[in-house]
Amino acid sequence: MTFVDQSIKILKKNKYKITGPRMAVLNVLEEAKIPLSAYDIEEHVPEHIPINVVTIYRVLDVFETLNIIHKVHTKEGYVRCDFELQKGCHSFAICNKCGRADEFLQEKCDLKSTLPKKLAYKSLSHISELSGLCEQCA
Numbered sequence: 001m002t003f004v005d006q007s008i009k010i011l012k013k014n015k016y017k018i019t020g021p022r023m024a025v026l027n028v029l030e031e032a033k034i035p036l037s038a039y040d041i042e043e044h045v046p047e048h049i050p051i052n053v054v055t056i057y058r059v060l061d062v063f064e065t066l067n068i069i070h071k072v073h074t075k076e077g078y079v080r081c082d083f084e085l086q087k088g089c090h091s092f093a094i095c096n097k098c099g100r101a102d103e104f105l106q107e108k109c110d111l112k113s114t115l116p117k118k119l120a121y122k123s124l125s126h127i128s129e130l131s132g133l134c135e136q137c138a
Helices: 003-013 020-031 038-044 053-065
Strands: 069-072 077-080 089-095 101-106 127-132
Touching: 003 020, 020 038, 020 053, 020 077, 038 053, 038 077, 053 069, 053 077, 069 089
Parallel strands: 089 127
Antiparallel strands: 069 077, 089 101
């Protein structure tokens, strides 16, 4: 099942409509090799689809809430979620030269034990970002 197909399934399950702007953003993210900002996404949407950056940000907010995408803070962009890596702590290795972001999963991640006891959170997740040079750029 493709990224777009899995994303549509998640949207429907959560009672979201499958709109033109959502499909346009999904299609751009499916093809992306590097994290894309909302402005980058706008540039890659076909001209015949009416969409603006404000709409793209709204779409990205929904997608991030549903874990369809992840925000990569280092590159100030968004990447599609690798649905095979659903449970656990998500991490990204980001190439400083070409911008490629590879997602990987840490199944055993004990973040709760590193937090001070006074920060009592019931549900806690995080995304880690590592930077360096990918195999092709090294």
